[in-house]
Amino acid sequence: MIKLTRLNNTVLVVNSELIEFVExxxxxxxxxxxxxxxVVKEPAEEIIKRVVAFKRVIHQELGQNRAEE
Numbered sequence: 001m002i003k004l005t006r007l008n009n010t011v012l013v014v015n016s017e018l019i020e021f022v023e024x025x026x027x028x029x030x031x032x033x034x035x036x037x038x039v040v041k042e043p044a045e046e047i048i049k050r051v052v053a054f055k056r057v058i059h060q061e062l063g064q065n066r067a068e069e
Contacts (some may be wrong), residue, residue, distance in 0.1 A: 002050040004030070004040040012038065016051045 001013045007027065018032040022044045030038045030047065039045075 002047070002054055004038070004042055004050075005049065007039055007041060009041075014038070016054055019047075020049065022047050 002016050003011055003013050004010055014032075015031065018034060020031050020033045023029045023031070024044050027039050028042060028044055028047070030040055032038070042050075
């Protein structure tokens with residue numbers, strides 16, 4: 001899950017697994033696999049960085065759990 005900011009400054013948390021694509025039109029529009037669209041302040045590159053960082057943490061935790069077994 002990643003935190004993003006709507007244009008009205010409210011914060012929302014998005015399941016990064018549901019992100020289908022991100023467009024800059026010039027506002028950043030995140031389209032989810034559900035068809036729902038969210039307009040956010042963060043540029044596409046920042047969203048990519050947050051998703052990668054989140055997945056990195058998840059994979060590291062999975063690796064640690066397997067090592068403990």
